[in-house]
Amino acid sequence: MSNKNIIDKIWDNHIVQKKPDFPYVLYIDRILLHEVTSAQAIEEIEKRGLTIRNKQNIIATVDHSIPTDTNRKFIADEVARAQIERLRQNCKKHSITFFDIESKHQGIVHVIGPELGFTLPGTTIICGDSHTATHGAFGALAFGVGTTEILYAMSTSCILQEKPKTFKVEFVGHPDKYFTAKDAILKLIAKIGIGGAQGCVIEYVGEYIKSLSMEARMTICNMSIECGARAGLIAPDNTTFNYLKGRDYAPKGSNWDKMVETWQQLASDKDAHYDQSITIDLTNAKPMITWGINPEHAIALNETTPLLENAHDRITFEKAYAYTHLKPAQSLEGVPIDFAFVGSCTNGRIEDLRAVAKVLDGYKVAANVTMYIVPGSEGVLIQAKAEGLDKIFASSGAQLRLPGCSMCLAMNPDKVPPGKRCISTTNRNFIGRQGPDSITHLASPQTVAASSIMGYITSVERLEEHGKV
Amino acid sequence: MEKFNSLTAQIIPLDLDNVDTDMIIPAVHLKSVSKDGYGEGLFSALRTMYPDFILNNNAYKNGKILVSKANFGCGSSREHAVWAITQYGIRAVVCSSFSDIFYNNAAKNGLLLIKMPENLVDSWISASLNDASLEMTIDLPNQTISILKETHKFDYDPYNKHCLINGHDDLDYLLSCAEEIKKYEEKNSSTTG
Numbered sequence: 001m002s003n004k005n006i007i008d009k010i011w012d013n014h015i016v017q018k019k020p021d022f023p024y025v026l027y028i029d030r031i032l033l034h035e036v037t038s039a040q041a042i043e044e045i046e047k048r049g050l051t052i053r054n055k056q057n058i059i060a061t062v063d064h065s066i067p068t069d070t071n072r073k074f075i076a077d078e079v080a081r082a083q084i085e086r087l088r089q090n091c092k093k094h095s096i097t098f099f100d101i102e103s104k105h106q107g108i109v110h111v112i113g114p115e116l117g118f119t120l121p122g123t124t125i126i127c128g129d130s131h132t133a134t135h136g137a138f139g140a141l142a143f144g145v146g147t148t149e150i151l152y153a154m155s156t157s158c159i160l161q162e163k164p165k166t167f168k169v170e171f172v173g174h175p176d177k178y179f180t181a182k183d184a185i186l187k188l189i190a191k192i193g194i195g196g197a198q199g200c201v202i203e204y205v206g207e208y209i210k211s212l213s214m215e216a217r218m219t220i221c222n223m224s225i226e227c228g229a230r231a232g233l234i235a236p237d238n239t240t241f242n243y244l245k246g247r248d249y250a251p252k253g254s255n256w257d258k259m260v261e262t263w264q265q266l267a268s269d270k271d272a273h274y275d276q277s278i279t280i281d282l283t284n285a286k287p288m289i290t291w292g293i294n295p296e297h298a299i300a301l302n303e304t305t306p307l308l309e310n311a312h313d314r315i316t317f318e319k320a321y322a323y324t325h326l327k328p329a330q331s332l333e334g335v336p337i338d339f340a341f342v343g344s345c346t347n348g349r350i351e352d353l354r355a356v357a358k359v360l361d362g363y364k365v366a367a368n369v370t371m372y373i374v375p376g377s378e379g380v381l382i383q384a385k386a387e388g389l390d391k392i393f394a395s396s397g398a399q400l401r402l403p404g405c406s407m408c409l410a411m412n413p414d415k416v417p418p419g420k421r422c423i424s425t426t427n428r429n430f431i432g433r434q435g436p437d438s439i440t441h442l443a444s445p446q447t448v449a450a451s452s453i454m455g456y457i458t459s460v461e462r463l464e465e466h467g468k469v
Numbered sequence: 470m471e472k473f474n475s476l477t478a479q480i481i482p483l484d485l486d487n488v489d490t491d492m493i494i495p496a497v498h499l500k501s502v503s504k505d506g507y508g509e510g511l512f513s514a515l516r517t518m519y520p521d522f523i524l525n526n527n528a529y530k531n532g533k534i535l536v537s538k539a540n541f542g543c544g545s546s547r548e549h550a551v552w553a554i555t556q557y558g559i560r561a562v563v564c565s566s567f568s569d570i571f572y573n574n575a576a577k578n579g580l581l582l583i584k585m586p587e588n589l590v591d592s593w594i595s596a597s598l599n600d601a602s603l604e605m606t607i608d609l610p611n612q613t614i615s616i617l618k619e620t621h622k623f624d625y626d627p628y629n630k631h632c633l634i635n636g637h638d639d640l641d642y643l644l645s646c647a648e649e650i651k652k653y654e655e656k657n658s659s660t661t662g
């Protein structure tokens with residue numbers, strides 16, 4: 001009887017070589033490129049006279065530095081413009097598929113990979129971006145890497161890695177009806193801490209996970225890095241196969257049936273061994289919100305912020321409270337906000353926009369709040385319009401913008417101004433992440449929508465109570 | 470890649486857990502297409518926000534060894550964080566633990582990362598905060614750290630040690646595996662295509 005878990009299976013399938021005292025030479029099936037981390041790799045390839053292998057398994061897009069307003073053909077920031085132009089030229093010169101601004105496949109790299117069916121079960125995927133773990137939702141082993149490893153993978157189809165430890169995270173129990181996948185992953189991070197899964201690849205299991213859509217599974221895998229994991233994944237099942245079938249890059253015809261059969265074998269064996277495991281009980285769990293300066297500073301919306309006495313890291317807690325202008329033992333319910341942001345590779349998919357539209361429908365965004373809704377891709381935007389979600393957003397006063405990373409990181413014109421408070425569906429509430437001196441509260445799309453209407457942090461549950469006349 | 474053998478230098482104490490790569494090099498500095506020019510961006514946001522931030526203190530300006538706490542380098546995978554540290558002039562970082570991606574990126578750029586027990590790291594940070602001139606000697610071939618009249622062994626993996634001491638990078642090794650890579654592809658053509 002074999003007792004391998006899915007992580008071991010994919011890993012073993014990709015070992016090219018292992019010499020004593022050397023790291024593993026691991027085969028990489030797919031590479032995703034964006035403008036920020038690829039130029040230096042391609043320059044080095046050219047400098048060393050190397051060739052790029054397997055170009056059919058590389059795709060590129062622009063997401064981080066681009067503006068999201070209607071006039072984005074001209075990029076005012078000279079340095080950003082040069083960076084994007086460089087990627088355009090590089091892709092042209094080396095015949096790499098590039099989804100440029102205005103392509104119907106442009107979008108955040110972790111949103112378009114799955115949409116195109118480029119992300120497939122059992123594959124190894126890298127991208128110069130820490131949220132590459134998103135692709136793990138399909139049962140792929142997907143690592144975020146630095147620029148040098150992009151260079152290695154482009155020129156040799158391999159990277160060097162030490163074998164990761166494996167970590168089983170099981171969600172059990174039935175949460176509250178307003179609880180979402182975003183809340184589940186924040187709950188895990190709050191529990192094990194932002195370094196809690198260091199050196200590990202996580203497999204998420206349990207009935208709750210199985211009940212989730214692909215979009216929700218991506219939200220969970222996306223934030224694996226926020227508890228320090230190298231990657232996170234979920235075994236593929238019928239939900240996965242139904243999502244992928246017929247997509248551009250997915251196998252077709254009899255090849256499809258053959259691949260589904262192979263993918264079904266990937267699931268962890270019954271007695272699979274893991275180096276670590278934890279069970280998270282979601283029984284009656286309530287939506288989450290962050291109060292501090294990293295994603296482990298998260299509490300349920302009906303709880304109060306932690307006491308300094310209980311902090312395992314008092315210096316960081318003190319710094320966090322000073323930065324977010326909050327106090328211990330305080331409820332976040334009612335804290336006024338200036339911005340509300342829906343988007344990013346964590347929560348910028350069609351299901352997220354649908355959820356936001358459902359909450360916003362018939363309401364107006366509060367006068368003190370600027371709300372941005374930024375689809376994760378052109379595909380999401382097209383679909384949202386087809387469903388009429390754009391009309392709901394417009395009549396509520398939210399701004400529906402063009403696809404990109406936008407306000408997730410302060411690298412393009414979309415920033416939260418100094419001293420302003422933003423409730424956001426993104427994945428990092430680090431100091432200055434959304435703009436110098438800006439304050440971020442991470443939450444689910446539903447919670448962000450409810451708060452935008454009230455003008456202060458609140459839950460859908462409270463909004464519904466208020467809404468009752 | 471710059472070789473690393475041994476080094477005696479002043480230390481820079483950074484008394485923080487979870488130093489993330491957004492702090493090390495804020496995103497506004499990431500628009501360049503070159504690998505150079507990141508040294509000035511090192512911790513730029515923290516340096517602006519907190520006048521008493523350690524890198525603003527002239528007493529530590531010759532430091533070449535950064536000492537910080539747990540989970541150093543977490544967050545974004547940007548290799549720019551490693552470039553910023555090395556281009557600022559820092560050659561080694563000593564912490565109680567590191568994030569994985571940062572750890573992988575460092576060795577590829579000649580930056581030595583050493584993991585040491587929390588109590589030692591804490592004691593060095595406080596000693597250096599009390600006396601800015603405090604120095605540390607790192608001997609990579611013998612895998613020892615000497616400071617405060619004591620010498621401690623550290624663990625380091627043999628492969629990265631070899632690369633750092635000789636200034637080799639991994640690409641040479643990967644390119645030498647060309648035959649094995651081809652063989653792998655032939656065997657797995659149905660899944661790698």
Ligand code: SF4
Nearest residue numbers: 131344345405408409
């Ligand atoms: S949306 Fe945010 S986290 Fe995702 S790739 Fe863009 S910048 Fe990174």
